[in-house]
Amino acid sequence: MKDLAYLNKFFYKYRWRLIPGVIFVIISNIFGVLPAQVIRVAFDLVNENIGIYRLFSGFDRQDLSYRIFGYSVMLFGALVLVLALLRGIFLFFMRQTIILMSRHIEYDLKNEIYQHYQQLTMAFYRRNNTGDLMNRVTEDVSRVRMYVGPAIMYTINTIVLFILVIVVMVDVNMKLAIYSLLPLPVLAFAIYKVHNIINQRSEKIQQQLSKLSGFVQETFSGIRVIKAYGREDEVMRKFAGESEDYKKTSLDLIQVQALFYPVMLLLIGLSTIITIYAGGVEVMNGTITSGNIAEFIVYLNQLMFPVMSLGWVTSLVQRAAASQKRINEFLHTQPEILTEDGVRAELQGHIKFENVSFTYPDTGIKALSDVSFEVRPGQFLAIIGRTGSGKSTIANLLLRMYDATSGKIYIDGRAIQELDLKSYRSQAGFVPQEVFLFSDTIANNIAFGRTTTISGEVETAAREAAVYENILHFENGFETMIGERGITLSGGQKQRISIARALIKQPQLLVLDDCLSAVDTKTEEEILTNLGKNMRGKTSVIIAHRVSTIKNADIILVMEDGRIVEQGNHDSLMAQKGAYMSLYEKQLLEEQQT
Template sequence: MKHLRFLNKYFYKYKWWIIPGIFFVIISNIFAVIPAQVIGHAFNLITENIQIYGLFEGFNKQALIYDIFSESLFLFGALVLVLYLIRGLFLFFMRQTIILMSRHIEFDMKNEIYNHYQALTLGFYRKNNTGDLMNRATEDVNRVRMYVGPAIMYTINTAVLFILIISSMYAVNATLATFCLLPLPVLVITIYYVNTLINQRSEEIQQQLSRLSSFVQERFSGIRVIKSYVREDYTRKIFAEESGAYKGNSMNLVRVQAFFYPTMLLMVGLSTILTVYVGGRQVLEGSISAGNIAEFIVYVNQLTFPVTMLGWVTTLIQRASASQKRINEFLQLQPDITAGDVKLERLKGNISFNDVNFTYPDTGIQALKGISFEVKAGEFLAVIGRTGSGKSTLANLIMRMYDVDNGEIRIDDTPITKVDLNSYRSQVGFVPQEVFLFSDSIKHNIAFSLDEIKGDEVEQAAKNAAVYNNIMDFELKFETMLGERGITLSGGQKQRVSIARALINEPKILIFDDCLSAVDTRTEEEILNNLSRIMKGRTSVLIAHRISTIKNADKIIVMEEGKIVEQGTHNELLNQGGVYAEMYQNQLLEEEKHTL
């Protein structure tokens, strides 16, 4: 139960739902116990009146006794019906308070988990797969809801009913009550033993379900690759294995439960047999009446449902504990990056790196070594280098997706660690290397950074990104719905929509992380011409492979194995005759081959 202590704050928040709920539980159970006493009196009435009725056989008053007897039974029956109707009303109120409270807690938990996910840094997402993250926010939360709702409701209901019934039984006859309750210790031991097995099986099921969800999510996302390499049968086989493992774990749990429930019913059956046997002897001795036996049988049968529910509730609690443990593992994680409190209301665009070193925490690969450079407001910085040289890492550090190991990054002469990230990032346009578009309309993808769309800013951003004409060719134009990850569009179109998304906010700093690789030379030139007009007086950082893309930059940085090996303008670097000049010559040769 220690993992479920996390939920105490929600119980305190919704205490005015729990307290009336407990009150309704108590009242409903009082009206559940009283009918047993009424039935006992009715049974005594039957046995006594049958004897009286027999004594008046052959007399005129026998009909009168029959009428009185019938009316009395009718009144007792009506009373029992009224009592159960009142109990049903309070049971309705009980569910309306406790079950509705559980839905509110479920809502709060999902929001807390989602908000916490968003606060965690990229390193967290590199180490955890999407399927597992989704499973903890959905399936695990649902299992916890079953604890805060039905499990707690039935636990309180069972506890109150036990107290009322046992106290009523001992008030009638202590000896008979003791014999009726003899099987309960055996039941408690059985529950304790089985609960351990249920907890183990529940943990295994949740872990396997996470693996299965991750597998399915990943395969659906990569369905194009699967079909291209004709690996449908292979993935089907792996899915069958994972699904089979999940089924095996579930069957193990079912086997435990299959043993549990009949055992509980057996104990209740033994209680009924003991009630009839011991109660019959008590009646013969004159200690109790026959109606008391009927009353005790009703009590025993009333305990049947709570005892049966006890096993189900125990399963719910064990599953909730296992799920809450998994949720707590992530909620206890603190983000590696904490925002500063310096708000840059009007960003100028000065960027400086001072002896920056960075190693990816999850892989241990050192991506940057002693990086130092400066970009003044309004300048066009280009970064070029071979694959794995650290170019994209540079872009991520400017966005402060990670913190440096040592050294310092300054934005407008303020250390980036002291800058408020919301005010900073809202003024930066970032086009990542791996384009991601949402399953929404093109219009909403472009206007993703805006709270409200005004005028023709979406259309203008599309024109600046040289994708307007492509969008107008679609039947629904800007209302065209994109498939998952923008699968409806070609690679070049996705890149340009992503560029339009970055441009629409008119950022003070614009970062392109090799996002022109999928467009042709003519479209690239159109985009760059538009950018030179749009970004006039604004800082832009362009990471690229093609030198033709960056030759007009104010400053070019050449990177090799995480280090800056050269920097300067296009002409200065060519005159140096170093790495940049070699890359330029190689690219010219490749272009000549393509033209031939």
């Protein structure tokens, strides 16, 4: 229960739903216990009236006693129906308070998890697969809701009913009550023994379900690759294997539950037999009436469903505990990048890297080593180098997706850690190397860069990104729906829509991470010309592989193995006749050959 203790704050928050729910549980069970006493009186009345009826055999009063007996039975029957109706009304109120409370808690918990996900850094998402993240916020939360709703409700109901029934039974005849309830300690011991088994197997089920969800999500995301390589059959076999593992894990839990329920029914039936036998002995001794036996049997039948539900409730609690443990693992994960009480300032675009080194925390790969450079507001910085030289890492550090392992990064004279991250990023535009578009219209994907957009801004941004004409050729224009991850668009179209999404922000700092690789030379020149007009007086950072893309930059960094090997503008780097000149001549030769 220590994992489920995290939910206590929600019980306190919704205490004015929980407390009335408990009150309704108590009232409904009072009306549930009273019919047994009415049945006891009715049963005794039947026995007495049978004797009176026989006593007046042959007399006129026999008919009168028969009518009185009939009216009495009808009265008691009507009273039992009224009590059942009242109990039903309060059971309805009980569900309306406790079950509705569970839905509110589910809503709050999902929002809390999702909000916490948003605060976690890129390193967290590199360590965890998407399927597992989704499973914890959907399937795990649903199982927790079954604990805060039905499990809590039936547990409270069982406790209250047990207390009321046992008090009444002891008040009638303690000896018979002890005999009737004798199998219950055995039942409690059985629940205790099964407790750990259910918990362990529930955890395995959730872990396997996360693996299955992750596999399916990854398969759907990479369906084009699967079909292109004709690997459908192999993927089906892997899915069947994962499903088989999930089935076996689920069956292991069901085997425990399948044994649990018959044992409970056996113990309940044993209680009934003991009650009839011991009650008959007490009736012969004259300590109770036959109506008391009927009353005790009704009580035992009332306890039957709560006792039967113990196994189900125990399973719900254990599965919820396993799910909440998984949820807590992420909720207790602290983001490596904290931005509380940061400085909110208008971004000027003055960037300074001072002896910056960085090692990826999840892989241990050293991406940057002792990198230093400075970019003044309004300058155009270009970064070029081979794959794996550390170019994208500079972009990630500049947007503070990670914090540098050592060294300092200054933005407008302040350490980047001092800035309010949300304010800083809102003034920057970023086009990542791996373009991501949402399953929405083209217009909404471009407008995503702004919280509010003015009419015409989307079209303007599309023109500046040289994608306007392409969009107009679509049947629905800007209202064209994009498939998941932009699957309906070409690589160049996705890149340009992503650039338009960054430009619509009118950012003070624009970072383009190799986002022109799928664009032809003519379109690239058009985009760069538009960027030059748009970003005049603002800072631009472009990461590229082609020298033609960046030769007009104010500062060019040539990266190799995480270090800056050359730094300067195009002319000064060509004069050095080093790595940059070698790269430029090599690309020039390739262009001439093509």
